[in-house]
Amino acid sequence: MQEMINQAAQWLAGAHKAIVFSGAGVSTESGIPDFRSAGGLWTRYNPAEYGTLGAFLRDPQKVWGMLAEMEQVMNVKPNAGHLALARLERAGYVAGIVTQNIDGLHQAAGNTNVVEYHGSNRTYSCLRCRVRFPRAEVQQMPVPPRCPRLVEGSRCDTILKPDVVFFDEAIPMQAVIGADHLVRGADFVLVVGTSCEVYPAAEIPQQVRRQGGRVVEVNMELARGLNSHLSLQGKFSQIVPAIAERVLALRA
Numbered sequence: 001m002q003e004m005i006n007q008a009a010q011w012l013a014g015a016h017k018a019i020v021f022s023g024a025g026v027s028t029e030s031g032i033p034d035f036r037s038a039g040g041l042w043t044r045y046n047p048a049e050y051g052t053l054g055a056f057l058r059d060p061q062k063v064w065g066m067l068a069e070m071e072q073v074m075n076v077k078p079n080a081g082h083l084a085l086a087r088l089e090r091a092g093y094v095a096g097i098v099t100q101n102i103d104g105l106h107q108a109a110g111n112t113n114v115v116e117y118h119g120s121n122r123t124y125s126c127l128r129c130r131v132r133f134p135r136a137e138v139q140q141m142p143v144p145p146r147c148p149r150l151v152e153g154s155r156c157d158t159i160l161k162p163d164v165v166f167f168d169e170a171i172p173m174q175a176v177i178g179a180d181h182l183v184r185g186a187d188f189v190l191v192v193g194t195s196c197e198v199y200p201a202a203e204i205p206q207q208v209r210r211q212g213g214r215v216v217e218v219n220m221e222l223a224r225g226l227n228s229h230l231s232l233q234g235k236f237s238q239i240v241p242a243i244a245e246r247v248l249a250l251r252a
């Protein structure tokens, strides 16, 4: 394992532009359960009934039954892997992160260039007023949270929607452009906590490979079909700090 960590660190330190592509696996190590796994949110709530914009528009109160549960597990902290990625960005080794996660843990750790491919629950929107509210404010509201703005003299009261991308929604244009900007010219991608099965996000490592870049994977269960140059099987919160330490030592 140490040899593989050294190899990954050498490639990362020598890259012209290194990026990170992350998924649910990095958050499970912070205590957020994988919504897709057995007993997870999506095995108990039918995505068609609870996970689509159509469902939300039809019956936002019902969908908030699921969202309230999702909210409860989101009050967690970044782990050592998140913190190591933030150190790497600060030291200039990582250009940015494309994440499939909605929990904002990369930003909480200190990363500044983060593209949230599937949106985020750090903010909530009123679809009527087109106004955004920070999570901290929404958490003070009763469930389901309602828009407090005054519209023509009376409270708007529209039920707020988290700015996460529901299953029937398109990837936000801003995220598509942001990801494209990051991936373009990247010659190294560190894939963490994702089996890369959800398209179009999973296309990102393949694009780096087509550009002649290296693909290094850190996963508890190695991703089939990713075909990485180096696969490190184990914990994000252990392996990524070890890689970061090695990268920063190479500089010294």
Ligand SMILES: [Zn+2]
Pocket: 126, 127, 128, 129, 130, 131, 147, 148, 149, 156, 157, 158
């Ligand atoms: Zn409103």
